[in-house]
Amino acid sequence: MGRSTRSPKMPDARQPAADEFSEIERLFRPLTGGVAGAFDLLDDAAVVPQRPGFDLVVTKDAIVGGVHFPEGERPDLIARKLVRVNLSDLAAKAAEPFGCFLAVAWPKAFGPTERETFAAGLAQDLRTFGVALLGGDTVSTPGPLTASLTALGWVAEGAMVRRAGAEPGNLVAVSGTIGDGGLGLAAVRGEIQDAGGWLADRYRLPTPRLDLRDILQRHATAAADVSDGLVADAGHVARASGVRLSLNLDRLPLSLAGSSWLAGQADRVLGLIRLATGGDDYEVVATFAQTPPRGFTVIGEISAGEGVEVRAAGRVLTLSDRGWSHV
Structure with a gap:
């Protein structure tokens, strides 16, 4: 070394x-x-x-x-x-x-x-x-x-899936479930209950989605891993591609633990925001020209313009925090 x-x-x-x-x-x-x-x-x-x-x-x-x-x-x-x-x-x-x-x-x-x-x-x-x-x-x-x-x-050669590549009309989809990593960190800190330690394991030992390699190569127009938070990482795709990306948090795919946690929140929208910005999920957010294959959940769409629009409960949300920042 x-x-x-x-x-x-x-x-x-x-x-x-x-x-x-x-x-x-x-x-x-x-x-x-x-x-x-x-x-x-x-x-x-x-x-x-x-x-x-x-x-x-x-x-x-x-x-x-x-x-x-x-x-x-x-x-x-x-x-x-x-x-x-x-x-x-x-x-x-x-x-x-x-x-x-x-x-x-x-x-x-x-x-x-x-x-x-x-x-x-x-x-x-x-x-x-x-x-x-x-x-x-x-x-x-x-x-x-x-x-x-x-x-x-x-x-x-030439087949790497970049963050750039999303085009107006594409669908935005995410693999697996979202929010477990952020909840896992809260569980490790003792802030929430975690029966069986499942959420803590999701935070400590995320599974890299190497099983999606063929799907991404064949069908995705752009992709990023969800490390800093779904909203933040979707924003990286929008910025690199020069497009506007809209997310509907009501469509978030949730685990049983995530759904249970959300059901206990006094404000469902605030709970969805926390799940979508918590980070450490290490799933893949990708864009597709057509309905994505099994394993991905459609959560939004791409249009002309710039930036990220986030919706929930039928309204556009203003977020002060879109995910983890390293600065």
């Missing part, structure tokens, strides 16, 4: 510098899966082979303690969520994942046991999704745990 800005590198300020390389060999080399271009993580770089007839899709997401996961979260769950949120980006591009690069900054509280647990979680999900670790970097930090993954995927 690569060099840091200081030499030698120290993944933990309490340990000798030489330990980093043995730690990489022990914890991360097995995650390469023997891919030749990873060079057993002994080099400062990797080689990504060409695949004739395919484009290489590259995405990168980072997570920070206290921002993207609660303080005290289990290290293996942190690593698994890191993998999944990155693969969600590839899923929305209709790409097939194959490799990744990891950068992680260990806080002082993250000793050998915590790092081993993190690596075990990483290994579990890289194996589950068939992804090889190709390289990266480990450093120490006085701040919270910070980790970043760069994920690589293949898509047929």
Whole structure:
């Protein structure tokens, strides 16, 4: 894994510098899966082979303690969520994942046991999704745990589904159910009841919608993953495509847990807004020229113009918060 800005590198300020390389060999080399271009993580770089007839899709997401996961979260769950949120980006591009690069900054509280647990979680999900670790970097930090993954995927040449591509007359649809991620965070915080911990699991371990790859390639005109909130991510599609996007929150597909929560809200419209702006769902919002295939729920339409219009209960809503902002 690569060099840091200081030499030698120290993944933990309490340990000798030489330990980093043995730690990489022990914890991360097995995650390469023997891919030749990873060079057993002994080099400062990797080689990504060409695949004739395919484009290489590259995405990168980072997570920070206290921002993207609660303080005290289990290290293996942190690593698994890191993998999944990155693969969600590839899923929305209709790409097939194959490799990744990891950068992680260990806080002082993250000793050998915590790092081993993190690596075990990483290994579990890289194996589950068939992804090889190709390289990266480990450093120490006085701040919270910070980790970043760069994920690589293949898509047929010219076939990547972009945010740009939606046209007037297209239908807006979303996969799965919406609102569970935001409710899951509330459940983790103890703010709402969560029988069986289902909502918390939806927040901690979202499922990247890699199963939608063929549908998106064949039918979608544009797509984005729902990470910052449905309204916000639909807005990214509208902006990139140069169109106006209308959403009807009364059409939101809800899980049993989401429906139950909404039924207990004094104001249904405010509840729908919370579900549509909460984020962390990692579903796919996409546009289609015709009625989308099974697995997607139509929730709006595209017209000429710009921006996002949100409706519920027969009226247009004015939203002060459309989703998570990183600034």
